[in-house]
Amino acid sequence: MERVQLKEDLSFSRIVHGLWRLNEWEYTPEERLELIEFCLEQGITTFDHADIYGSYTCEGLFGKALSLKPELREQMELVTKCGIVLPSKQRPEHKSHHYNTTARHIIQSVEQSLKNLHTDYLDALLIHRPDPFMDPNEVADAFHQLKAAGKVRYFGVSNFKHHQFTMLESYLEEELITNQVEISPYQLENIEDGTLNFSLEKRLPTMGWSPLAGGKMFTSGDEKAIRLRSTLTKVAEELGAADLSEVIYAWILQHPARIMPIVGSGKQSRIRHAVKALNHSLTHDQWFEILHSSMGHEVP
Amino acid sequence: MERVQLKEDLSFSRIVHGLWRLNEWEYTPEERLELIEFCLEQGITTFDHADIYGSYTCEGLFGKALSLKPELREQMELVTKCGIVLPSKQRPEHKSHHYNTTARHIIQSVEQSLKNLHTDYLDALLIHRPDPFMDPNEVADAFHQLKAAGKVRYFGVSNFKHHQFTMLESYLEEELITNQVEISPYQLENIEDGTLNFSLEKRLPTMGWSPLAGGKMFTSGDEKAIRLRSTLTKVAEELGAADLSEVIYAWILQHPARIMPIVGSGKQSRIRHAVKALNHSLTHDQWFEILHSSMGHEVP
Amino acid sequence: MERVQLKEDLSFSRIVHGLWRLNEWEYTPEERLELIEFCLEQGITTFDHADIYGSYTCEGLFGKALSLKPELREQMELVTKCGIVLPSKQRPEHKSHHYNTTARHIIQSVEQSLKNLHTDYLDALLIHRPDPFMDPNEVADAFHQLKAAGKVRYFGVSNFKHHQFTMLESYLEEELITNQVEISPYQLENIEDGTLNFSLEKRLPTMGWSPLAGGKMFTSGDEKAIRLRSTLTKVAEELGAADLSEVIYAWILQHPARIMPIVGSGKQSRIRHAVKALNHSLTHDQWFEILHSSMGHEVP
Numbered sequence A, B, C: 001m002e003r004v005q006l007k008e009d010l011s012f013s014r015i016v017h018g019l020w021r022l023n024e025w026e027y028t029p030e031e032r033l034e035l036i037e038f039c040l041e042q043g044i045t046t047f048d049h050a051d052i053y054g055s056y057t058c059e060g061l062f063g064k065a066l067s068l069k070p071e072l073r074e075q076m077e078l079v080t081k082c083g084i085v086l087p088s089k090q091r092p093e094h095k096s097h098h099y100n101t102t103a104r105h106i107i108q109s110v111e112q113s114l115k116n117l118h119t120d121y122l123d124a125l126l127i128h129r130p131d132p133f134m135d136p137n138e139v140a141d142a143f144h145q146l147k148a149a150g151k152v153r154y155f156g157v158s159n160f161k162h163h164q165f166t167m168l169e170s171y172l173e174e175e176l177i178t179n180q181v182e183i184s185p186y187q188l189e190n191i192e193d194g195t196l197n198f199s200l201e202k203r204l205p206t207m208g209w210s211p212l213a214g215g216k217m218f219t220s221g222d223e224k225a226i227r228l229r230s231t232l233t234k235v236a237e238e239l240g241a242a243d244l245s246e247v248i249y250a251w252i253l254q255h256p257a258r259i260m261p262i263v264g265s266g267k268q269s270r271i272r273h274a275v276k277a278l279n280h281s282l283t284h285d286q287w288f289e290i291l292h293s294s295m296g297h298e299v300p
Helices: A029-042 A058-066 A070-075 A103-117 A136-148 A162-169 A195-202 A213-219 A223-239 A244-253 A268-277 A284-295 B029-042 B058-066 B070-075 B103-117 B136-148 B162-169 B195-202 B213-219 B223-239 B244-253 B268-277 B284-295 C029-042 C058-066 C070-075 C103-117 C136-148 C162-169 C195-202 C213-219 C223-239 C244-253 C268-277 C284-295
Strands: A003-007 A010-013 A016-018 A046-048 A077-082 A122-127 A152-158 A179-182 A206-209 A260-263 B003-007 B010-013 B016-018 B046-048 B077-082 B122-127 B152-158 B179-182 B206-209 B260-263 C003-007 C010-013 C016-018 C046-048 C077-082 C122-127 C152-158 C179-182 C206-209 C260-263
Touching: A010 A077, A029 A058, A029 A070, A029 A268, A058 A070, A058 A103, A077 A103, A103 A122, A103 A136, A122 A136, A136 A152, A136 A162, A152 A162, A162 A195, A162 C195, A179 A195, A195 B162, A213 A223, A213 A244, A223 A244, A223 A284, A244 A260, A244 A268, A244 A284, A260 A268, B010 B077, B029 B058, B029 B070, B029 B268, B058 B070, B058 B103, B077 B103, B103 B122, B103 B136, B122 B136, B136 B152, B136 B162, B152 B162, B162 B195, B179 B195, B195 C162, B213 B223, B213 B244, B223 B244, B223 B284, B244 B260, B244 B268, B244 B284, B260 B268, C010 C077, C029 C058, C029 C070, C029 C268, C058 C070, C058 C103, C077 C103, C103 C122, C103 C136, C122 C136, C136 C152, C136 C162, C152 C162, C162 C195, C179 C195, C213 C223, C213 C244, C223 C244, C223 C284, C244 C260, C244 C268, C244 C284, C260 C268
Parallel strands: A016 A046, A016 A260, A046 A077, A077 A122, A122 A152, A152 A179, A179 A206, A206 A260, B016 B046, B016 B260, B046 B077, B077 B122, B122 B152, B152 B179, B179 B206, B206 B260, C016 C046, C016 C260, C046 C077, C077 C122, C122 C152, C152 C179, C179 C206, C206 C260
Antiparallel strands: A003 A010, B003 B010, C003 C010
8 A cells, every 4th residue: 555754764654543442433342443453454454542542441442452463553654642531430620621732741641642542652643633832842852852762763643734833843852743633525724725735745644534524425414414425426427436535535636735644433344445445537627626525616 | 217127237117018808809910909009109118918919819919019119128127927827718628717937838928928929038927826726846947948938038926915925935046026916096905905005115116007097097986986986087187188098198107106007008108108108297186186096095 | 920032132021011002091291201100110120102193192192201210211111003094172283183104104103102101212003004005115215214313113003904014024124123002802803813823823912902902801781791701700710810901911921932912901900910811820621611602612
């Protein structure tokens, strides 16, 4: 599979696997291991986590599977996130939903993630959300300590806009390696507000979360979803694609920002659709027809 | 007439003539030549085109007139644009309205423009619209080839916002020479969203399209137009201006970004109003009264 | 009191006193002097003015008090602003409300401010509002002359967005030293639109006007005010704060941009609340609970 170079000694697979629903699949550790090995066979070597996924449970479920075959660790890249604090049974000390990007919180979160994931290093740690109360010196301090201790190789962010990205980076010793943002034909925000242009200008690899918009394009009854479903069905026929999701992934993959879509399914058949999308090639007519269906009007 | 220096060896006349409605005027080639010569006599030496104007016909109508007196080519600057694809009788191969900023499309479009305009070079080529599907490497490749072949002297853009401009420019060998944006007392978007500030910061000459907002300020019944018409009438009396359009052009011309308004009329009398506007001088009271009429409220 | 370093030879007190309502307090010159001396005793050494405050009267009222004890001048920093033109009994020559940032206007305004304030220099002059008709060369010329004449030590702006700030600064000989913007739990605009991130990125000290939002959080019946009042009351109890305003100031003071709130009260007891706020320390739960009350929803 095509790979995206983020640093001289770090690359991600073009398709990333995301674990935010791992707890919902009710897999045994062996079934989870089977899923991991299936991904690796497909060339999907990058796995995307966050401390809070599954109310703080998904990292541990993944780690338990990985511990059955620890030699797989060196064949994969592990990404996780921190910075959101959620009330949870697993965290009775959390009183309210808020952000915390202090050095103390970031370091504690990473140490817990390492334990959960049964690994002694992360390939990348992302700040999960731009924090209006963020002290960038605190983040810089945390990143410095985690790097020095060998616990995190590289750092990035998620859901940051241009001004949040450049502000934080101006306090750091090293450049951020990625911005993970929501992107799908249904959710154009980061195309329309300049976030992807900023990534292109910075030559910053972009990870794309929720590429299928939580399934809205398949089932939702709102007008945008209905328009998109109709166009995606037409294009799928034109391309001979087996599933609408292949067209959606292809639409994202062909964007010049070289977005790495994060596939969040536990089913092999669905993951295969994402991989197959790498072989589809949309015409300009098709790419814009999908765009127009989402916008509800043509470009000017 | 005052001129604006875009590069050491390229300047535009402060008033530019725009040809987007040339096909509607139903002029003979001789009448079109007369219009061109009238402009040149007034000091208006810069002519603004686009491949798509008149559904791909205006460039050719201009070129036919120019071919009657080819020695005029050296007395003028020719600007055209590309990047929009429109269904048209003239382009039966076009299936849908979309953008195409691939190297292949840009180069083909320029070659056709050169034929249409009966010239062997363009003074400036502009990308017509920011393209959400733009691969900046493709644009850079096209610009490189066109420059090397002597087909285009300089490159610019139209309707770009700050982040679109800096992104594209970061891939190019040379700086972009202009951004052509909509600007009129009726349409303040590029004043309000920072686009003109960006031009001032970059020392980037700005061309202003639709300075008369398609006539809305003269005839439209919407509240903004009514407010503006009333204020423009009052200011025209104060200045002794012969026509509301003189006040409108003067309002644009006095903006510190040194905007070059594009006059799109085929009538000599109307073009004269734009030229006369260079001699009017609005007070701060008058400039802001017009601004306030457009906004519907005073500045804070 | 904590101080904020703006230049090697200029610092402001963390709490600034603002004089925009000085005319409403109906104090005698002696009472005004008493207020000034009270502020200085509290460590509040920075006084914020504008030419237009009190319809062009507040600077003079302050200056009359200062002239009773001119040796206080060296113990304080005087900031004033210009650029807004208001119709006023005091300025019969003003025909309309507009902005004027020409060199001539700026210099005349400063000369009048110096007379009004009974001083021969300003520590800082701010352009009061971003002016859509601003010629940055004019501002640069005015700043150059005022600096050379020793009339103004440093220059800043107020209510500028990122693109307005960088544009103007690109024309100046020296960096701007501050941006004074509206900030309170009730008014999040400058947190949400990236203005404070820009200040953090530029290491630009920020002054915060209207920290109490004109009293809205204490008395207003709109939903946002009601939600905030309830949360502020709860947090005040948790902190043992004597007044809601202490919580509000503490919320602002704890933002990592090190905002200098401008206290606009003429009552010693109210000024004391701002000073006491420096000793309160909000938890992350409390800071975000206030933020959420203002937004009407939690962060994502």
